[in-house]
Amino acid sequence: MSAGVPVRCPVCRREHVYAPHVYPCACGTPVSPPVLRGAQPQPVTHVTWEDDWVTVRCEACGRLDQWPQPELGCGCGTLLRIPVKPATSGPAPGHAPLPLHIPLPTTAPAPRPAFHPVTIRTARDAVQAAALYLRWLGYRDIRRAEQRGASGVGLSAPGLRAQVEPTPRAMSLRDVECVWLTALNTSSVPVCFSLAGYTDDARARADGLAIPLFVLDLTGTPQPVNSPADELISTGA
Template sequence: MPDRVPVRCPVCHRDHQYAPTAYPCRCGAPVVAPPALGAPARPLVHRVWEDSWITVRCGACGRQDRWPQPELDCGCGAVLALPVLSLPQAAGRAEPEVARHGRAPAWDPVALAVHWLERLGHREVRRLERRGTSAVGLRASGVLAEVETAARPVGARAVECLWLSGLAAGLPAVHFTGCGYTAEARERADAIGLALFALDASGTARPVSGAAGELVRGAGGEV
């Protein structure tokens, strides 16, 4: 599969190069839903949560899981849904992918957070509207979550703000990031009992606070 797939916006006819996103199967292989070459993209006018997911089969172990429908934002404002091949499969094992390109795969942190929340037993995940910040809020059954998408470590202030939001909503809170946490953020999270997870290069959610470890143990010892 090519690293990038040509996509034309049906609204403004602008051409784009779409890089398919890889997601981590439980076996460790990166799973990619490859867009169908030549198939027209579809503008998303009304978003339906159930239609935002597709079933993808891992080519390494054969497991089928649900992952986000490939989408692309056009500069004209249109959000495009990209049709995928009928039998999308994994691109291969995670370790060779990193070694071949010399860098970690570009995981989508929000999609990964949704995946791990569901693995922890929290269903019906929905995205909360937030503006003017790189943090994305999520709410699921029994939990409030936040995903930091900026390429910088999360500080203590973000941890405290999420904790206060959880208190206001009457829900425990969970934080995800792919760029780690400052020492002050970890100390504060342990003091207030906030669950912190770091998304590593393989797409795994690694607990980095005591509360996060308790969530993992409550889910059967692994996520």
Template sequence: MPESVPVRCPACRRSHRYTAPSYPCACGAPVAPPLDLDGVPSPAGHRAWDEEWVTVRCEHCGLRGEWPRPELGCPCGTVLLIPVTGPRASVPAERPEHPAARSAPVRTARDAVTAAVRYLRRLGHEDVHRADRRSPSGIGLVGRGVLAQVDPSARPATARDVECLWLAAMTESAACLYFSVGGYDEETQVRADALGVPLFLLDLTGTPRPANGPADTLDADGA
């Protein structure tokens, strides 16, 4: 079972209960970051790409992977960083790559984000970076005129996930894309088609593959 800890926001003093999210290891076992039960959450300040990850060891196979650092978004607007035990991963910052760069296998959440960033850069969005605000599910990416959601979990993305992304993009007057490792059910694809949201499946080779009509169109135009 994933760990959970009580969290009090230092800004508004609201009490929360935070449960660590689980991510699929390459062996298929669920992995959750070990929370520091004695640690004190702190408000997020300046966001740096190489500080957004923690190293977690899979208890089933022993493989060490890099996963998004746990955080909690309080309704007051404060983003709280949840302390974890163990070393923090050191992840080099992404550098712009040639559009024809080869893909890399997706084994961790970082791999999924990297694959999505590479694809967005292929479309011409060189300024893509992680969003400051925590997304309802997965990891948010933002660039000039574009929002993207990357869901590295094994569960299929839901219609609500797509709707939340679409609403955020409408607010920002931006285009949006959804990348998922777990895929999409028929209801989600139908809803995304109606909203015009391109859906991409991140397969194990690290190649984003179109999963609906808008994605087919975008992929053909951007290739």
């Protein structure tokens, strides 16, 4: 874990020690958002998808990626957004820039680093857990889908259309079919995540259409519930 930084709630003046979550970069290096020491945290009064993510630079390889915006819940009920240092582009300090074209040997793909989940306490945590897992599988530029599904929250990335049901309602046959039709129209892979699982007919239809189904446990680790999900974990994006 990263070292904790002192944070004072501007509403009740309560003092906290905050340590940001650590996530694995694609190169395997642990990365955490660089919190600005001494900066005033901001109470969250309005939540948008763009505000939920922050650009972080890996100091090992120089890669820029999107990670969850650091936030802290105060005992007074205020949700605080913790400021982070702006990310800079370019190679990491002490590292020469990588050439644009590198001839790679024909070898087996490097093993994927371990997935580091985020504990699910709210519906927004469930959506973030699914987005982090999809990034771990190899999908990039994940964002909230412009076209909304029948329920839940849609996520999209190049070649991907995912649906997350972050409520205690099991995903239905109609939910699964809507995800499949939307993905079909965009030549994308459909994937479903649900906190409460799936109805029997939804599970049967997903198996017939080869749609990966995952159940989100409260630790934030998606669990595969059918063969297409196992295959997606094995092959990645």
